[in-house]
Amino acid sequence: MSERQLVTLTVNGVEHELLVEPRRTLVDALRHDLRLTGTHVGCEHGVCGACTVLVDGLPARACLMFAVQAEGREISTVESLSPDGRLNDLQQSFVDHHGLQCGFCTPGMLMLAEGLLAERPAAGREEIREVVAANLCRCTGYQSIVDAVEACARARCPQEERS
Amino acid sequence: MKPAPFDYRRARSVADALGLLAELGGEAKVIAGGQSLMPMMAFRLARPSHLVDIGGLGELRGLWVDDDGLHIGALTTHHQVETCTDPAVLAGWPVLPASMSWIGHLPIRTLGTVGGSVAHGDALAEWCLLTTLLDAVLVAEGADGRREIPVADFFLGFFTTALLPDELLVEVRFPAPAPHAALTEYAERHGDYAIVSAAVSLDLVDGSLRGGRIALGGVADAPVRVPEAEALLTAGTTHPDELGGVFAAAADAAAAAVDPGDDQHGSADYRRSLVRTLVQRAGVQASVAARAVDDDRPAAVPAGARRRP
Amino acid sequence: MPQGADTDQPDAGHRAPSFGSTGRYVGAAVPRREDPRLVTGRGRFLDDIAVPGMLHAQFVRSTIAHARLLEVDLTAVRALPGVVAAYSAADLALGDITALLDRPLEEFVPTPMPVLSGAPQADGSLGKVRFVGEPLAIVVAADPYLVEDALELARVRYEALPAITSAEGAMAQGAALVHDEAPGNVLVDVSMFATEGIDEVFSDAHTVVEVRSSTGRQNALPLETRGALAEWDERAGQLVLDTCTQVPHQVRTVTAGCLGLAERQVRVRVPDMGGGFGIKCVVGREEIAVAAAAQRLRRPVKWIEDRKDALTASFLAREQQYVARAAFDREGHVLALDADVVCDMGAYSCYPFTAAIEPLMASGEMPSVYRVPAYRVRGRSITSNKAPTAPYRGVSRPQYVMVMERLMERAARVLDLDPVEVRRRNVITTFPYTGVNHITYDPGSYLESLDLAEQTVRDEGWYDVQAAARAEGRFVGIGYSCFSERTGYGSGAFAKRRMKVVPGFDISEIRMDLSGTVTVTTGTQSHGQGHETTMAQIVADKLKLDVADVRVEQGDTDRVLYGWGSFASRSAVIGGSAVGAAAGKLEVKLRELAAHLLGTRPEVLELRDGGVRPIPHAGDGVPPEGLSFTQLADVAYLKSHLLAKETDPGLSAVASFDVAGDGTFSNATHACVVELDPGTGGTRILRYVCVEDCGVAINPPIVEGQARGGIAQGIAGALFEQVSYDANGEPSCASFLDYKVPTAWETPDVLIKHLETPCLFTETGAKGAGEGGTIGAPAAVLNAVNDALRPTGVELDDTPIRPEVVHRSLQVTRSAAHGSAA
Incomplete structure (x- = not known):
């Protein structure tokens, strides 16, 4: 020691x-x-x-x-992400899109996605997929995670604000 | 998978860091971003007695261009390079931001540093390949001041560099602009170390190819240049058809010139084939990037949006 | 006939319940009640638990694959300040973990697995180690970092023996024996079927095709590694073992047995689990050793397996070799199947399934979805100096489906027929169908799924894409796999395999409380599948309750009556039927109680809106409001003097369910489109379509999640993952850099289309849905790669498909291929 x-x-x-x-x-x-x-x-x-x-x-x-x-x-x-116990929009999107099964990778995925969306709010699906590829998930096959992040991105950054 | 014990010292300045290295001797190791060192420590493949943390040295962080070329402070993260918007950097060295997406994944690039990667000396590391390709100068600081080490003298072999134990790599400098360059690699899985990587930089003058450089990773203990193939990088035009033939010939020459080893990730023959494929692809990408620059259009391979293989 | 369903939107999130609605909740996309805690970081996984005074354990492990142990010296370990205890096998003297079959020694050789290796033998020796990573001693310290320092101080001396690292090596003349009791290193040798006259069928057939196929050793790889936290509870007189297992009651049995305790003295509890996929449905050695350490020390001891150990010293799976031949007539009808299956099960049999699980599964079910008139099979397990294996998601089915689908494709090629058409001519279309393998298949949509998958690929234009690509010299291929999967094996099915420990039934207890809400127990064990939600859906429908008023209890051997846990896609089929049956019993109880109190007959009452109400127009003068559940509970618990004489107080019921006969078969057809990169040999999946039929989907998004996740694991096995060993038995995959779990970049989006052929005997009409994706994907990917390679004439039959091998295959020119085929 x-x-x-x-x-x-x-x-x-x-x-x-x-x-x-x-x-x-x-x-x-x-x-x-x-x-x-x-x-x-x-x-x-x-x-x-x-x-x-x-x-x-x-x-x-x-x-x-x-x-x-x-x-x-x-x-x-x-x-x-949910200091008052209410799910934030990204967490809710994971729930809505069945973006988790066992939930073990989920906190890491959420923080990864928060980091991505803070920096690149207009990220498209392939860009999101490329970043999600940084973390492993063994349950979902990733599709629903990409769905969840993409839906949250669209809600946070509507089409007209995208370049 | 917990690291072996060590003592930790945080450097307050470069001088402080050098003092600590001198004081602690050869058992001490510098930690910057730690993205290569920490996995090795977790497996106890590295077990330094002391870590000197230089992570707080803000003066070693940042990119700037002057008459001596592009300077990158050793503690600049891959992510800072990737997201660099300095027009001088983007015009002179677009290959650097464009190549960052090959380095691990975003959460690795946010902490991993340029200097750490070069000093680690992994033959497969992108920065080792890029410095080799672009004749970079590695600036080391020791008790006696700074010295500049040409990249040709820097990578000595398997995880071995010319850096002395009591020296600190403080800056990576790219003396000459390389507007027409590209790096590509192949790994089975996104973000992995490449089996083979290739980088090509082209000298294009007045619409003709007047030479260039080719660097390879994954074929030797350290990144290598292939002069036999570089010699073939000449053409009277930049027409894609003719350049395609030139790159194919250079790729064949590169594949013939290297003498890779076998391991579980690929046989020597396979690696040679990958050299052929990747040199050709990097050449085409470099020329496409060149045309894009000439046409004032955005580069074909934007940062952060790596194309599927 | 199956009913089609319009649920092929990849975005499952905002979809109304659309198929299989048999009630208010079953068939609906009920949000998972697990999710809020898991997305906020408030789940409670094993390593999240901390108790005062907790110590940390790790294991001294063998560094040699095969050796006689000469000495395990822990002196220096114990001397390190902070180390609380270090126990070798000799110190703990625990019983072995022994998995048995009711078969003669010629067919099955048991291999007792010691909790720690190195116990003194009768001859005074310390016995052997049989794989790198085998646990030799448990070290307990105050700190998880320090315990790893301590491990380095153990001094172990070995006398190395030749390592057995392949099936060929194991069966070679004069090979070293992994277990002296197993001659030729064969643990299992069973010839289950041999149709009379099959040799004549082969010799008379128009065409015979052969496939020699091998599959790589894989790691099921839940993202949460294994682990255990044990504590002796003085007050309860119990050892409380928190561990992430799919089979808590089986862990209790083995723990009690190894420690010499009665079952009542062991309580196994399961926290939230970060996946399992089969690796956690067997009993591991480490959790027993942790329990033993805690019992001795009378202090809580925690062990969290690190990733290096999870990759090398845990349970592995999948390594099999097939030599299979099939006879066909001129029109492509299969006439006979002959297969020789060899499974490399590693160093020991796993409990309770034994090393026979893979060959018995393959032997029993290889004819798959096809009408195979004649069948012969030999299934063997060999033992080797590799980490032992557990029944990973799919269990042999990914492999034998791959071989069957290769046989179909090869026959089509030889007969110059369309490969889908050959399948069409052979799939079972009338049900129930009893096969040559003596299994009766319940109704499914084998042909319909095949047709719909092909039509989808055609409609999306992939055949045109392929034609255009071929014209440009690019390598695009389309591959299919058509299969079914027996789900919910009942005790009859396992008994047929002659297991000594026969899983099968499930038993549930349901209790209604004074609030009129219920708690139901299930012996199944969710490890990510959302059972807290789906089981509640079933019960809520049965009792006409709000789903929020149903709590599902699992994973506690003191609270759950008994259970076989979750594996083999049994939870919805058997567990779901058991909770439904318990709810059904409670429903009867509630109606009887209400009838007594209302002075009427139960037959005129029904459950509705949170109470027992008269059936409209049948309620002969009963007050229309009937009695609410809270009113009934009030009587049942607080006013029991009002109950009929023969009625017990309280509101609870127990019911069990087992599968009669051969169970129920889910089915699917997968279609995969790939493009090969001639420059690197890389395989890129352009499109993946899954047409699946698991009967009624209790919760459609959960079913789709199972399919997508399963397919991702199947693709992983087809293209990426392999645990390899060098000649000395040293595993080459100690990190995630070498064991290549695919990321989001390599894993395609999957289009899922549903067919629905309800199961006739389950509570909900559901069939199992947990494994199908994993089963179908390797065959579809491999067939697609072979279709892409078609211009070269090269065919590949092994997985994982290495880019280097594809690259080499693509160097074969069309003319050379023609030459060699002539």
Whole structure:
């Protein structure tokens, strides 16, 4: 074991002080120290994307960042999407389009899609598919996930606002 | 799959980072975006005793063009390059933003850095191929100041570079514009490391092809140039039919010149075939991009919208 | 006759319920009640659970595929500060996990699987390790990082033996034996059918075609890995084991057996599950070891399998080889089928299914949807030094369907007939149909699905696309697969296979509470399929309740009477019928109670609008409002003195369901259009069409989700995924970089068309829907690739289809192909 370090994490707008080993990954800190268990762990080597969160507004793998590296950065997890318990439009779209089965990949997919739509609100279906390809889902065959993200994108950015 | 223990030091400046590297010795490793290092640590294939985190060094982040070419700070993320809107970058080096979509996936590109990728020295990494293709200069800083390393002297072999243990890669510089270039690769699955990758840059002057460069990944321990094939990149016109023949000949020459190995991802013969296919395709894409530039139309392969193979 | 349904919109989200409506909820797109918690991150998966004082476990595993164990030294492990315990097999002395068949040794050799390998044997040795990743010791520490540091300190000494890494190697003369009890490394050798005179049929036939096919070893790969959290509950006198399993009661039985406890002393609970696909329908060794550690330490112990272990040391699947011949007459009618099936089941039999599950499935059902008059089959399982296998989604059917569909295509090619037409001439069209394999097939839409699939491909213009592409020298192919899938195997079907542990029935308990709402238990176990929703739909219809007033309870061996869990597409068929039957019993109870209180006969009452009301025009003077459920519950629980003498207080009922006979067959035809890239050998799917018939769809979007997800896994097996081993038995896929799960980029959108031939004996008319997609896809993809390769004359019969192999095949010129075919 190596010496623990004090780190301040800003997660979903709230600052937390944590004493962690440097080797503790961000996702383990989120899940097991802050008990934000919505973010999942699927591979711990950056491929499956179940742990995808937003770091400074951009999607990133929480298993490929040490908690100590996250100091000073703004972390958003799936828990940020419905602070009052009501589903946001993207979450509702996943429900409406049967964009999940077991739900294990879903928080990562949601944060990936939020990151995409924030940056490219007018993204088309193929562009969405290309980004969804960043994360693995074993249940749905992806079609309903792409449907869900696409429908949400269209609602957020109507046709006339698309370039 | 938890990393072995290490001590963590956060660098406050380049000088601080160099001081830490000198203090901690060869067991220390620099971490930037960590997108290559962390998976290796998760499998405990890498187990540095110390990590020096340079992620906070804002001065190493950004792209700018001046008389010496295009400078990319080592901590610039792939995503920053991909979304770069600087007209000087887009006019001189459109291949760089266009190639970013080949690097892993969006959530990897948001944290992964240009300098980290080059310093990691993976023969299949896109930045290693692009720096090789475009005769980049790698700027390293050590206790004695900065030194510039031509890319030809930088990649020494399997995950091995000319960077010294107490040096920091601070900048990647592309001295000359390369408006007519393209990178393409083949992997079985989207976002994977390529089995073979190929990049081509064309020198087009007054409507004729006066030479060019070809770089390949996946055929040796480090990215390679293929002078035998580059020598064939001449043509009196930029007509697609004639260029197609030129690229086919260059592709054959490239395939003949390389001596790839066998592994579970592909036999030597298959890799040679992929070299032939990809050099030809990269050549065509580079020339299409060239015509698009000439016609003042958008490039054929926009960033973030990779075409299906 | 099946009824067509207009539900082929790929966007399932905003669709009104459109087919199969047998009630208010069954047949409707009822939103899944699982979803709100799962999309907000409030699900509760195993690793989300934390209890005070919890310790973390991982396993010291074999690094050698086949070896005699000389020593497992944990001294340094135990000395590391923070390590709480490290137990070897000798320390725990647990029973083995032994799966048995009721068959003689010539047909089946049992292979007891120790919880931890390395227990001292009678001769004083420590026995053997049989695959890389085999657990040798469990290490428990205060921290999940530290426990991995501790694993590195274990000192294990081996005496290496030659590794068996292929079926050929296993059966070779003088091959090393994985289990000394299994000569020739054969665990199962069953010749189930041999029609008299079949050799003459072959020798007299107009045409005989042969297919030699192999399929790669796959990982079912739920995104959530396996795991367990065990704690000894002093107050209950129970070991409480939280684990992500498809079969909680079977885990209880094995855990109790290995630990020497009575069943009442073990409680297995299942949290939300991140997929299973069959890999979690067998009992693993690790969860037992975790339970044993928790029992000893009297502290909660958690184990979460990491991805490296999930890829290498978990249960795998699918690796089979076929040599199959089929005889045809001049018109393309199949006359006989002869198949030799060899399955590489790895190091041990899995519990409860055994290493026989794959060859028995293939042997029993290979004739598929075709009228095969004569049939001979030999099915074998061999053991090898690879991770053991579990019954992954489809179980042998993806492989034998692929082989059958290759035989059909090859016959068509030889006879110069259209491949769809050859199928058309052979599919079963009159039902019930009893096949040469002694199975009776209930009504299905085999021909109709085939016709509709072909018509769809034709109408969409893909044959024109293909013709145009061929004219340009491009390689576009169209492939089909037509198949059926037995769903909901009852105890009769499993007994026929002569399993010692015979799954089949399901039993449900239903309780109405004072609020007039109900809780129903099911012994099936959702691992992503939405049973909390579909089971509630069935009960709500039966009791005329709002679906929100039905709670479904599953995954707790203390609360659920008994259950066989979820596998083999049994949940809707058997579990759904059991909850329906329990609700039916409660309905009778409610009517009897109301009749007693209203002074009338139950026959004139019906359930309506949350109560028991008189049937209009039959209610002979009964007050029209009847009695609400809350009024009835009030009497049943709080005023039991008002009940009839013979009536028990309370409102609950128990009912079970089993499948009589051979069960029910879902069916489908898949069509796939591909284009091959001659430059890389890559296969791109241009179009995928699925015409499926699973009877009444209880919840259509869920059924479509099962089909699409299944197809994605089938395509994965056809084109991408393979666990390979080197000559030393070292697995080459320890990461997701090497085990290539397809992404959204490789997975096509799927057009689904529905036919509906209701099942005649299930509660809802539903047939199973869980596996069909996976079963049909490999054949459709492989046939499409072969159709694309047609100008070259090359035919491929193995999966996964490697780009390198396609690339090489495309180098074959048309003239060369003609030369070799002559």
